Amino acid sequence: xxxxxxxxxxxxxxxxxxxxxxxxxxxxxxxxxxxxxxxxxxxxxxxxxxxxxxxxxxxxxxxxxxxxxxxxxxxxxxxxxxxxxxxxxxxxxxxxxxxxxxxxxxxxxxxxxxxxxxxxxxxxxxxxxxxxxxxxxxxxxxxxxxxxxxxxxxxxxxxxxxxxxxxxxxxxxxxxxxxxxxxxxxxxxxxxxxxxxx
Numbered sequence: 001x002x003x004x005x006x007x008x009x010x011x012x013x014x015x016x017x018x019x020x021x022x023x024x025x026x027x028x029x030x031x032x033x034x035x036x037x038x039x040x041x042x043x044x045x046x047x048x049x050x051x052x053x054x055x056x057x058x059x060x061x062x063x064x065x066x067x068x069x070x071x072x073x074x075x076x077x078x079x080x081x082x083x084x085x086x087x088x089x090x091x092x093x094x095x096x097x098x099x100x101x102x103x104x105x106x107x108x109x110x111x112x113x114x115x116x117x118x119x120x121x122x123x124x125x126x127x128x129x130x131x132x133x134x135x136x137x138x139x140x141x142x143x144x145x146x147x148x149x150x151x152x153x154x155x156x157x158x159x160x161x162x163x164x165x166x167x168x169x170x171x172x173x174x175x176x177x178x179x180x181x182x183x184x185x186x187x188x189x190x191x192x193x194x195x196x197x198x
Contacts, residue, residue, distance in 0.1 A: 042075070051075045055175060070094055078179035114186060118177030127176045131186040135173070135194065150197045153189040162195035169194055 030044035042048035047055040052062035052071035057078075062068050070091045076082040077095060087095060117128040119141060126138040135149035150162065151169065169192050174180065183190035 042079070048075055048079055051078070057175070057177065066090075078174075078181065080181050080184065116178070116182050116186065120176040123176075125176075127173065127178070129173065129178060129183065129186055129188060131188075133188065148197050149194045151188045151192055151194045153192045162197060164196035166193045166195050 029041060030046075030049040031041040032044060045053055047053050047059075050056065050062075050068065050071040051058040051074045052068055053059065056071060056075065058067065058071045058074065062071055073082065073087045073091050074094055077084065077087055084092075084095060113130050113132045115128050115130040117126055119126050124140055125146075126141045127135065128137075129135045129149075129151070133151050135151060136145045137147040137149070138144060139146045169183065169188070169190055173183070173194070174190065180190040
């Protein structure tokens with residue numbers, strides 16, 4: 001009888017460890033940087049792997065397993081590899097609001113312009129990107145436009161009205177609260193570039 005109890009206890013312990021290992025493996029879907037070429041998996045330890053890493057929207061804020069798992073899901077949502085409905089309910093409130101795509105006004109009129117805005121506390125600014133290829137920044141969130149931006153793909157000719165250098169959308173707007181999915185839904189290139197315009 002003692003052997004049976006010990007055997008059952010050992011079996012329960014082994015199964016518990018095995019199930020924890022499987023649960024952790026769900027979040028181990030990244031690849032070493034040296035092997036990343038040609039892979040669709042994100043490089044381990046990067047923002048694309050988890051928003052808790054440097055450059056991510058949750059950088060410096062992840063102190064427990066729940067937050068690290070949230071960062072994993074948000075990174076994959078932002079890069080378009082997970083749909084909103086695939087993100088567990090417990091992390092849904094961390095996602096940007098759904099983008100409402102407005103139908104064209106009746107009679108073949110041009111489509112309405114859709115705008116998505118995010119407040120970025122790092123620069124105390126409200127950043128807005130629009131489906132017409134423009135963006136604005138309101139520093140201090142006081143309803144005054146301080147900067148105007150123009151988005152374009154890397155293969156486009158630079159417009160003459162740029163008053164600044166050209167910057168990467170990914171290194172700026174995607175760290176100011178925007179997701180790749182949001183830029184794509186606006187018809188903008190999330191791997192593109194932008195400039196400030198006069």
